[in-house]
Ligand SMILES: Nc1ncnc2c1ncn2[C@@H]1O[C@H](COP(=O)(O)OP(=O)(O)OP(=O)(O)O)[C@@H](O)[C@H]1O
């Protein structure tokens with residue numbers, strides 16, 4: 060079963076064709092990665108899928124339903140969540156409060172009872188806090204529950220963002236560079252967490268430049284170049300694809316010192 064189907068999608072900004080004629084489907088229950096050089100259109104694709112941008116052309120279906128043009132909150136209510144390439148954390152709020160923000164969909168269900176602070180809402184607030192605390196434990200941040208986010212280490216904040224996205228109980232979770240700026244130990248924690256999230260039944264789409272993380276966790280990889288699909292398939296196939304090596308992996312490997320510089 061597919062969870063997401065993208066058909067002939069296009070989005071431009073002035074003269075820049077950020078996404079052009081892109082089609083692909085993502086299988087439910089798997090870990091997918093989207094890779095490609097800077098400016099390939101990965102974040103734009105996330106913005107289109109989550110309803111932040113309207114496409115110029117094409118169709119997006121989530122859970123078999125056409126959702127093209129629906130606003131982000133509607134898609135969120137259907138089970139679509141994402142994290143952002145740049146941290147979107149409230150620094151003065153505690154970790155548990157940051158996660159509770161992600162639950163707002165569920166907490167603010169009935170506006171009227173909350174105006175009168177009915178007992179059901181007080182209870183619901185207490186439940187939300189308890190659920191948020193458990194989510195923090197799930198992402199390995201049990202020690203930071205009452206810590207202001209501003210006092211937490213960077214790697215922990217990346218996982219706090221994931222906990223907040225999970226609080227809305229997504230079926231599909233899009234992660235935009237969750238390991239960017241993380242050291243090796245923090246990246247390993249993200250790796251483990253992605254696998255735990257997938258094991259809990261959430262379909263994951265990872266955009267990431269750390270190739271060892273991508274190659275280690277992914278079931279399936281989609282390679283973007285200039286807004287178009289360069290290749291897609293299982294990890295071993297992508298790793299061996301000459302076009303992918305030339306456009307992307309070669310440069311990355313060379314940067315990492317894995318490929319000897321040409322002689323002469
Ligand atoms: N809001 C915008 N307005 C104008 N141009 C944009 C906008 N968003 C993206 N672009 C352009 O679209 C192209 C794709 O950008 P995008 O951010 O999607 O790339 P990316 O693959 O996420 O890159 P990176 O790996 O650096 O995050 C780039 O040329 C970028 O400058």
Ligand SMILES: [Mg+2]
Nearest residue numbers: 101102103144
């Ligand atoms: Mg990006």
